[in-house]
Amino acid sequence: MTLRLKLMSGLIALTALGLVIVGGASVFALRAYLDDRIDQQLTRARVLGGLPAAVYLSRWEALGRAGVERAVAPTDYLVEIRRTDGTVLRIAGSVTPTPPATPLLDAAGDRGATPFTVIADRERYRAVVRDSPRGPRVLVALPLKPVTETVHRLVMIEVAVGLTVLAAIAVLAWVWLTRGLRPLRQMISTASAIAGGDLDRRVPAGSARSETGQLATALNTMLGQIQAAFAARVTSQEQLRRFAADASHELRTPLTSIRGYADLLRGGMVTAVDADDALRRVQEEAARMSTLVDDLLYLAHLDEQRPMRRAGIDLAGLVRDAVADLRVAAPERPVSAELPASCVVLGDENALRQLAGNLLTNARVHTPPETPIEVRLQALPADAAPTGPAGPGTPGGAELHVIDHGPGMPPEVAEHVFDRFYRAADSRARGHGGNGLGLSIVAATAAAHGGRVEVSSAVGAGTVFRFLLPAPAG
Numbered sequence: 001m002t003l004r005l006k007l008m009s010g011l012i013a014l015t016a017l018g019l020v021i022v023g024g025a026s027v028f029a030l031r032a033y034l035d036d037r038i039d040q041q042l043t044r045a046r047v048l049g050g051l052p053a054a055v056y057l058s059r060w061e062a063l064g065r066a067g068v069e070r071a072v073a074p075t076d077y078l079v080e081i082r083r084t085d086g087t088v089l090r091i092a093g094s095v096t097p098t099p100p101a102t103p104l105l106d107a108a109g110d111r112g113a114t115p116f117t118v119i120a121d122r123e124r125y126r127a128v129v130r131d132s133p134r135g136p137r138v139l140v141a142l143p144l145k146p147v148t149e150t151v152h153r154l155v156m157i158e159v160a161v162g163l164t165v166l167a168a169i170a171v172l173a174w175v176w177l178t179r180g181l182r183p184l185r186q187m188i189s190t191a192s193a194i195a196g197g198d199l200d201r202r203v204p205a206g207s208a209r210s211e212t213g214q215l216a217t218a219l220n221t222m223l224g225q226i227q228a229a230f231a232a233r234v235t236s237q238e239q240l241r242r243f244a245a246d247a248s249h250e251l252r253t254p255l256t257s258i259r260g261y262a263d264l265l266r267g268g269m270v271t272a273v274d275a276d277d278a279l280r281r282v283q284e285e286a287a288r289m290s291t292l293v294d295d296l297l298y299l300a301h302l303d304e305q306r307p308m309r310r311a312g313i314d315l316a317g318l319v320r321d322a323v324a325d326l327r328v329a330a331p332e333r334p335v336s337a338e339l340p341a342s343c344v345v346l347g348d349e350n351a352l353r354q355l356a357g358n359l360l361t362n363a364r365v366h367t368p369p370e371t372p373i374e375v376r377l378q379a380l381p382a383d384a385a386p387t388g389p390a391g392p393g394t395p396g397g398a399e400l401h402v403i404d405h406g407p408g409m410p411p412e413v414a415e416h417v418f419d420r421f422y423r424a425a426d427s428r429a430r431g432h433g434g435n436g437l438g439l440s441i442v443a444a445t446a447a448a449h450g451g452r453v454e455v456s457s458a459v460g461a462g463t464v465f466r467f468l469l470p471a472p473a474g
Contacts, residue, residue, distance in 0.1 A: 004181055008173045015169050016162070023158040027151055034147045035126070039115040042128045042140060078125070080105050080139040105129070105139050117144070124148070183212040187219060199227045247296060247421070254285035254292075261285075295437040299420070299444060309348050310449075312395045315356075315469075316343040319377050319400065322356040326373070330364055334372040343379040346395035346472045347449050355445045358438040359402040359465050367406030374403040380471055397471035403464045409457040417455055418443040442467070 080103055081089040088103045100120035107118045108129050118125050118141070127141035186204055193201045202220050207213040261278045264270045270278050316339050323337045345352075363373050380397030409417070416422045421436035442465075446453040449469055457463035 003184070004174075004177045007177055008170065011173050012166055012170055016166055019158075019162040019165065023155070023162065026158070027155060030154055031147065031151050034150065035144075038126045038142050038144070038147065042115050042126060042142060043113075076142060078104070078127075078139075078141045078143070080141075082137045082139075084136065104141055105137065108139060180212075183216060187216070190219075190223075194223065199223075199230060242421075247292075251289060251292060254289040257285040258282050258289075292437070295441060299437065299441060310346050311349070312344050312346055313349045313352065314342055315345045315347075315352060315398050315400075316340050316377055316379075318349070318353045319356050319375060321353070322360050323375055325357065326360045326364060330369060332369055333364065334370075335375070336372070337375040337377075339375070339377045340379050343377055343398050344395050345398050345469055347469065351445045351448070355442050355467065356400070358442050359400075359467070362438055362442075362465075363402055363404040363406075363463070367404045371404055371406040373405075374401070376401040376403070380469075395472055398467075398469045400467040400469075401464060402467075403462065405462040408459045408461050408463055410459055414455050414457045414463075418453070 077092075078099055079091045081091075082103075082105050083089065088105060090099060090103065092099045100123060102120050104118050104120055104125060104127055107120055108116075108127060111129055113128050113130060115126055115128050118127050124144040125141040126144055127139055130138045130140070183204070190201045190203045202223060203216040205213065205216050205220065208217070261270075261282045265275065265278055320337070320339055323335060323339075326333070327335055360373070360375070367373070378399045380399060418439050419436075420440040422440075443453050446467055446469070451467065451469040454466045454468075455463065456466070
């Protein structure tokens with residue numbers, strides 16, 4: 001059974017129950033009212049010439065049957081008078097139905113002047129009895145058939161009206177529920193479309209005050225998150241496939257070289273003079289492959305988002321060491337450094353040392369030998385402690401700039417410099433593009449420390465890498 005049928009059935013059932021309760025109450029009230037009216041009529045009955053029957057009880061012998069009938073008729077009452085000799089005189093004017101064959105006095109028993117119900121010939125009567133010590137016993141009764149017929153007619157009218165009301169409510173409820181449940185049908189249609197692959201579908205928004213409108217808003221929010229999750233999953237899978245393909249390619253190159261030199265040496269196709277050079281090339285390619293594997297493992301470690309060992313370290317000292325290494329690796333290159341005496345931050349020493357070294361190595365490798373490189377480090381003050389200002393040894397934040405005045409990068413290259421295994425075409429052509437993981441490690445390390453790294457570059461205007469490490473919270 002659909003929700004619409006369930007709601008409509010419940011509404012009709014509740015309405016029918018209400019009609020039954022109201023109808024039953026009205027029937028019982030009417031029946032009680034009519035019975036009370038009959039009891040009042042019987043209690044105040046004046047049937048013998050307009051005078052109470054008790055007036056005639058003492059003179060009944062003076063009245064013959066004809067006199068009694070003239071005194072009683074016409075009337076709606078059924079009057080029975082039992083003489084002292086046991087005979088019963090019965091007079092009924094226009095009473096309906098036909099009086100019963102058995103006198104009601106026989107069924108009345110010893111009941112007195114209080115109205116009571118008596119049944120004779122399967123007909124119900126309401127009656128009172130008046131007794132005289134020396135005279136006859138008189139019974140005055142009214143049939144209950146008119147009351148029963150009135151109540152029955154009321155029941156029939158209520159049944160007809162109730163059925164009409166239920167039919168009208170059923171039609172109106174069907175129309176109202178059809179309109180009211182339209183948003184749910186739209187949600188079902190949207191869900192079916194999304195299940196079929198149309199992730200851009202959304203539920204039409206309704207009134208924010210209605211439950212369906214609130215449900216539509218919640219569903220649209222959920223669908224947006226699901227779509228974003230699917231997009232992120234697709235992107236992640238695509239990156240994983242590209243990463244696996246690039247990693248396989250990068251590993252295949254040194255392996256191919258090692259296998260080639262090994263085959264040459266094993267086949268005796270290398271002279272004794274060239275054997276040392278071949279072994280040197282095998283060692284270099286093995287070291288290159290080892291470095292690549294180490295970088296891959298380090299990136300995998302960062303991807304797992306494991307908690308890093310953090311402690312207060314002097315970032316200025318790490319950058320100063322990286323600048324010294326750069327000057328040793330490229331003595332002819334102009335290098336300037338603006339570093340504070342101390343810059344205490346909270347982080348992993350080895351990870352931040354590798355980050356600084358990778359940024360400077362990237363600037364050295366991808367610019368001509370005579371290109372100047374500037375390194376600037378600025379300490380960001382730590383938040384004040386609850387008990388007072390932060391001391392000089394309190395870990396704060398830092399902002400590191402590595403600036404080169406080289407050829408720069410076009411926007412399409414700068415957009416992907418932090419992608420794994422990404423190398424620009426010109427760097428590949430020059431043969432010193434590295435393995436394409438250095439800046440990826442920089443970005444992952446920055447994110448693991450709650451910071452970020454940015455690049456701004458333009459062709460002919462050089463490149464600026466900016467690493468921002470915020471001060472620790474609390």
